Amino acid sequence: MIGRIALQLAVLLIFAPLPLGVINKTKALFAGRIGPPVLQPYYDLGRLWRKGFVISRTTTWVFLAGPVVGLVVPLLAALLLPFGGLPAPISFTGDLILFVYLFGLSRFFTAAAALDTGSSFEGMGAAREVTFSCLAEPTLFFALLVLARGAKSLNLGSLFGSQLAGQWQGDASASLGLILVCLFVVLLVENSRIPFDDPNTHLELTMIHEVMVLDHSGPALGMVLYGASMKLMVMGALLVRIALPIQTGSILLDLLVFLAGLLTLAVLIGVVESTMARLQLPRVPQVLVGTTLISIFALVLVLR
Amino acid sequence: MSLLLYALLILFGGSLGALLLGKSKLASRVGAVAVLLATMLSGYLALQVLLSGQTLTFSTPWAVPGGEFRLLLDPLAAFFILPISILSFFCTLYAGPYLAHGERSRSLAPHWFFYTIMVLAMLLVVTAANSLLFLFAWEIMTLSSFFLVAWDHHLKEVRKAAWLYLLAAHCCMILLLALFVLAGNYSGSLNFSDFGPLAELPLTSGSLLYMLALFGFGVKAGLFPIHIWLPNAHPAAPSHVSALMSGVLIKTGIYGILRILSFLPPAPAWWGWLMALLGAAGALYGISMAAQQRDIKRCLAYSTVENIGIMFLGFGFGLVAAAQGYPTIALFAFAGGMLHLWNHALFKGVMFLGAGVLLQATGTRDMNRMGGLLKQMPVVGILLIGGSLALGALPPLNGLISEWLIYLGLSQAGISLGGFNALVPLLLIGLLGLVGALALLTFSRLIGISLLGEPRDPSIAQHHATAPAMLISMATLLAGCLAIGIYPQGALRLLTPALSSVARLSVGAELESAVAPLGQWALLLLAGLILCAGILTFLLRIGHRAQATTWCCGFRFSTVRMSYTAEGFSELSAAHLMPGIMRPHLQREKVEGIFPAATSLAQTSPDPVLIRILNPLFIAVGDRCQKLRWLQQGQLPIYLLYMFILCILLLAWSVWTGRGG
Numbered sequence: 029m030i031g032r033i034a035l036q037l038a039v040l041l042i043f044a045p046l047p048l049g050v051i052n053k054t055k056a057l058f059a060g061r062i063g064p065p066v067l068q069p070y071y072d073l074g075r076l077w078r079k080g081f082v083i084s085r086t087t088t089w090v091f092l093a094g095p096v097v098g099l100v101v102p103l104l105a106a107l108l109l110p111f112g113g114l115p116a117p118i119s120f121t122g123d124l125i126l127f128v129y130l131f132g133l134s135r136f137f138t139a140a141a142a143l144d145t146g147s148s149f150e151g152m153g154a155a156r157e158v159t160f161s162c163l164a165e166p167t168l169f170f171a172l173l174v175l176a177r178g179a180k181s182l183n184l185g186s187l188f189g190s191q192l193a194g195q196w197q198g199d200a201s202a203s204l205g206l207i208l209v210c211l212f213v214v215l216l217v218e219n220s221r222i223p224f225d226d227p228n229t230h231l232e233l234t235m236i237h238e239v240m241v242l243d244h245s246g247p248a249l250g251m252v253l254y255g256a257s258m259k260l261m262v263m264g265a266l267l268v269r270i271a272l273p274i275q276t277g278s279i280l281l282d283l284l285v286f287l288a289g290l291l292t293l294a295v296l297i298g299v300v301e302s303t304m305a306r307l308q309l310p311r312v313p314q315v316l317v318g319t320t321l322i323s324i325f326a327l328v329l330v331l332r
Numbered sequence: 333m334s335l336l337l338y339a340l341l342i343l344f345g346g347s348l349g350a351l352l353l354g355k356s357k358l359a360s361r362v363g364a365v366a367v368l369l370a371t372m373l374s375g376y377l378a379l380q381v382l383l384s385g386q387t388l389t390f391s392t393p394w395a396v397p398g399g400e401f402r403l404l405l406d407p408l409a410a411f412f413i414l415p416i417s418i419l420s421f422f423c424t425l426y427a428g429p430y431l432a433h434g435e436r437s438r439s440l441a442p443h444w445f446f447y448t449i450m451v452l453a454m455l456l457v458v459t460a461a462n463s464l465l466f467l468f469a470w471e472i473m474t475l476s477s478f479f480l481v482a483w484d485h486h487l488k489e490v491r492k493a494a495w496l497y498l499l500a501a502h503c504c505m506i507l508l509l510a511l512f513v514l515a516g517n518y519s520g521s522l523n524f525s526d527f528g529p530l531a532e533l534p535l536t537s538g539s540l541l542y543m544l545a546l547f548g549f550g551v552k553a554g555l556f557p558i559h560i561w562l563p564n565a566h567p568a569a570p571s572h573v574s575a576l577m578s579g580v581l582i583k584t585g586i587y588g589i590l591r592i593l594s595f596l597p598p599a600p601a602w603w604g605w606l607m608a609l610l611g612a613a614g615a616l617y618g619i620s621m622a623a624q625q626r627d628i629k630r631c632l633a634y635s636t637v638e639n640i641g642i643m644f645l646g647f648g649f650g651l652v653a654a655a656q657g658y659p660t661i662a663l664f665a666f667a668g669g670m671l672h673l674w675n676h677a678l679f680k681g682v683m684f685l686g687a688g689v690l691l692q693a694t695g696t697r698d699m700n701r702m703g704g705l706l707k708q709m710p711v712v713g714i715l716l717i718g719g720s721l722a723l724g725a726l727p728p729l730n731g732l733i734s735e736w737l738i739y740l741g742l743s744q745a746g747i748s749l750g751g752f753n754a755l756v757p758l759l760l761i762g763l764l765g766l767v768g769a770l771a772l773l774t775f776s777r778l779i780g781i782s783l784l785g786e787p788r789d790p791s792i793a794q795h796h797a798t799a800p801a802m803l804i805s806m807a808t809l810l811a812g813c814l815a816i817g818i819y820p821q822g823a824l825r826l827l828t829p830a831l832s833s834v835a836r837l838s839v840g841a842e843l844e845s846a847v848a849p850l851g852q853w854a855l856l857l858l859a860g861l862i863l864c865a866g867i868l869t870f871l872l873r874i875g876h877r878a879q880a881t882t883w884c885c886g887f888r889f890s891t892v893r894m895s896y897t898a899e900g901f902s903e904l905s906a907a908h909l910m911p912g913i914m915r916p917h918l919q920r921e922k923v924e925g926i927f928p929a930a931t932s933l934a935q936t937s938p939d940p941v942l943i944r945i946l947n948p949l950f951i952a953v954g955d956r957c958q959k960l961r962w963l964q965q966g967q968l969p970i971y972l973l974y975m976f977i978l979c980i981l982l983l984a985w986s987v988w989t990g991r992g993g
Contacts, residue, residue, distance in 0.1 A: 079876075080876025080877060081871075081872060081875055081876070081877045081878065082877075082878045082879075082880050083877065083878070083879060083880070084879075084880060084883070085880070085881060085882075086704075086785060086786055086881075086882050087882075088706045088707055088710075088713075088784070090706065090784060092865075092868055093865070095868070096861060096864045096865045097861065099864055100857070100860040100861050100864045103860065104853075104856065104857060104860055118849075120849040121740070121846060122736060122740045122743070122846070123849070125736050125739045125740070125743075126727065126732075126850065126853060129725060129726060129727055129732055129768070130727060130857075132724065132725075132726055132768065132769070132772050133721070133727055135772060135776075136720075136721065136724060136726060136772055136775070136776050139776040139780065140717075140776055140779055140784060143779075143780030143781070143784045143896065144706075144780070144785060145785070145882045146703075146704075146784070146785030146786040146882055146892070146895045147882045147884055147890070147895065148884075148890075148894045148895050148896055149884070149885055151780070151785075151895060151896025151901065152896065154776065154780065154896075155777075155896065155901045155902070155903070155904055155905075156904060158769070158772055158773040158776055158777075158905075159773060159908070159909065161769050161772070162766060162769040162770055162773060162905065162909060163766075163769075164769075165765045165766065165768065165769040166762035166763070166766050166769075168765075169761055169762050170758070170761075170762050173746060173747075173758055173761060176743065176746070176747050177746065177747050177754075177758075180747055181747070182743055182744065182747065242883055242885075243882055246871075246875065247868070247871045247875065248868065251864075251868070313908040313909065320762075324759070327758055328755065331751055331752055331754055331755055331758075
């Protein structure tokens with residue numbers, strides 16, 4: 029088990045920043061630019077690691093707890109998930125609830141860290157983050173329950189097990205398609221991508237996540253970015269596993285399939301970001317309510 | 333059993349002592365020592381009963397017709413005595429320095445008299461085994477807590493809140509009287525031990541008793557939509573009293589429902605559905621209202637409505653599952669509800685006591701005037717943050733364990749039931765997820781606005797010292813939260829005897845083995861966090877570090893008034909997530925002209941059920957009753973005539989009913 033945990037963590041730690049580079053490259057290509065190299069996120073992390081800290085006088089330890097929790101939570105949550113064909117290292121009945129609440133913990137501390145600076149900008153980001161997640165969380169639950177109903181089990185390891193391939197051919201394929209859409213929307217919301225948030229702007233009133241981490245600097249900012257990229261990979265792993273339920277038996281091949289799926293997902297996010305405009309803020313809750321309804325519909329289909 | 337009697341006697345003696353000693357300082361000491369001693373005894377006894385699963389009884393004649401001083405200490409009673417004892421102990425420890433801070437001239441003797449009597453009454457309520465004794469204890473509990481809520485009676489809002497509480501409590505008393513009279517009528521005795529015939533009642537009479545119990549006890553428990561007294565009474569009471577009321581007193585309502593259910597025939601599914609759906613609605617309603625309050629204690633009071641809702645959801649769904657023949661699912665749901673009851677006593681204790689410290693330090697309950705308090709009161713701040721994590725059901729604390737058990741019950745039903753029967757449990761999971769996310773909003777707001785950032789109101793004095801006894805009592809309660817989070821098996825093992833009597837099922841080791849991984853995860857999470865925090869601290873130590881002001885996007889003249897307020901934080905959710913009737917009320921003046929004058933904007937969020945439904949209803953009833961005023965002629969002969977007519981009617985009635993026999 030230790031070997032599996034180590035492998036999982038190594039995959040996560042090594043490859044997490046890669047999708048971000050692919051997203052940016054895709055966006056650059058769409059815009060007709062060459063864009064930064066694909067490995068730019070790694071360079072950024074390296075540079076931030078070497079920098080010093082600038083810390084606001086207003087803040088307390090809560091401000092630094094934000095990056096710490098934001099880094100630890102995706103690392104631990106990844107242990108509950110299969111990465112493509114690689115099975116989940118730790119699995120127990122009901123771990124899907126823990127998975128959702130772990131991300132709740134990181135959201136609590138990110139929002140608290142943002143409020144700790146006393147800045148109105150960061151307060152705004154925190155308010156938006158916690159409000160929108162109220163709508164994303166039920167959707168995530170419903171999507172996982174559709175899978176649980178199919179797998180007749182309540183642990184993420186078997187939720188994303190080998191029965192998925194069979195389900196695509198059976199009656200449940202429509203539901204799987206619907207929850208794939210829902211999970212993609214949840215992924216965009218939770219990882220602050222267009223059309224819900226713009227990861228590239230810092231100074232506009234429409235963004236959410238980036239404004240919450242405005243005051244972090246140096247290695248702490250590096251931890252925030254690294255944590256965010258790992259969160260993207262963990263949420264992406266849900267989607268990739270549903271879309272590509274392939275189990276080759278060889279660890280290396282499984283890993284390659286998983287990474288290929290993840291990079292395809294990154295390209296897809298890049299395409300969405302390039303072709304869509306950011307939604308007006310009041311539209312965001314409406315879209316999210318729509319997604320929740322779709323996920324309930326998927327649930328009804330699978331109960332039929 | 334004698335330990336419990338000693339505890340009751342000590343409390344009674346302590347209350348009289350406090351009253352007799354009057355204004356002297358000794359009164360407070362006598363009252364406090366009596367509660368501390370008595371709760372230690374009762375807590376020890378409860379622990380013993382829970383560990384051994386035995387049942388203790390005591391009985392002595394009582395010169396009241398139909399009454400008997402009969403006590404019963406079974407695992408179910410012990411399950412409630414344990415949190416009552418623990419929370420009363422720490423609230424008492426806290427109360428000394430907390431009250432000493434107030435007006436010096438005021439005598440504390442009445443407070444200690446009512447406080448000890450309230451603890452006495454709570455212990456008596458959960459052990460009484462005779463209907464009259466139970467109602468007697470229940471009424472004493474209501475009255476003593478009424479006087480404690482009305483402690484600051486020079487304030488108008490406190491008087492109003494206490495009055496509302498008294499009214500609501502006596503409406504529930506009417507239902508309870510009917511309940512026990514009916515039960516006594518069916519079984520022929522008022523002793524609980526003779527309530528055996530109730531188990532053979534037909535469904536209709538059983539349902540009548542159940543509904544009387546659910547709504548009669550539900551008022552006290554804060555069941556939606558009859559929770560209306562709770563959001564006003566908790567902020568009005570002194571903080572340790574709020575903690576005690578929110579933590580354990582309202583749970584005597586749940587005790588009543590569980591006790592009555594144990595006499596009634598096995599519950600049909602709809603009893604459970606009614607309870608579960610009211611619970612789910614209450615959870616959603618409570619947390620949505622909590623997210624909009626700027627009064628820190630009112631916010632916590634609404635969160636009590638939410639948590640009570642979650643408990644009712646657990647119990648109700650357990651009844652449903654038991655009725656439909658799924659014992660494992662029922663066990664998970666019941667265990668979740670029961671563990672949540674304990675958990676809530678612990679973390680709501682921490683939060684109300686912490687709110688009391690903030691109230692004492694700043695002189696206000698308004699979050700918008702606080703801010704930056706974590707820097708000035710680091711220990712209290714950490715305790716409040718810990719309590720908020722537990723309340724938000726976040727790992728590694730105990731709130732997650734009990735909600736997780738309920739989630740597990742619901743989702744097992746969701747994946748194993750056939751077809752559309754599974755839809756309701758599955759939808760309830762989504763609803764519970766929404767409640768969890770709103771709780772996160774509420775408590776990140778509570779922490780962020782009141783403790784973090786810059787001090788918002790410069791007029792509030794800096795540097796506050798908190799008495800060690802207050803800190804110790806809060807810290808011990810929070811340590812309990814963490815202990816249950818890390819070692820949930822222990823808590824579950826302790827409540828197993830009570831669980832098997834509530835669920836009417838034998839409990840194996842399946843619950844303990846199911847929660848064990850959560851405890852290990854909590855440890856893993858703590859280890860990960862400590863490791864990562866250590867790395868960051870190391871980097872801070874060796875790296876270059878500069879202090880600066882908060883970056884305000886290039887704007888140089890940022891002031892405290894620009895930072896987010898409590899209303900600002902919840903504005904988005906109020907505008908986009910809540911239905912219209914639940915939104916806060918705005919009072920604003922019109923902005924006119926090119927150079928408008930200074931204007932004001934005020935926001936309040938009163939309880940929609942109270943102001944939209946119950947107030948208009950009672951006003952309408954009052955208006956109708958006005959029309960009966962002509963009966964009151966104010967002349968003696970007419971009243972004598974009424975009595976005469978009544979006597980004739982009664983005579984006629986007795987003759988008419990006696991004819992058949």
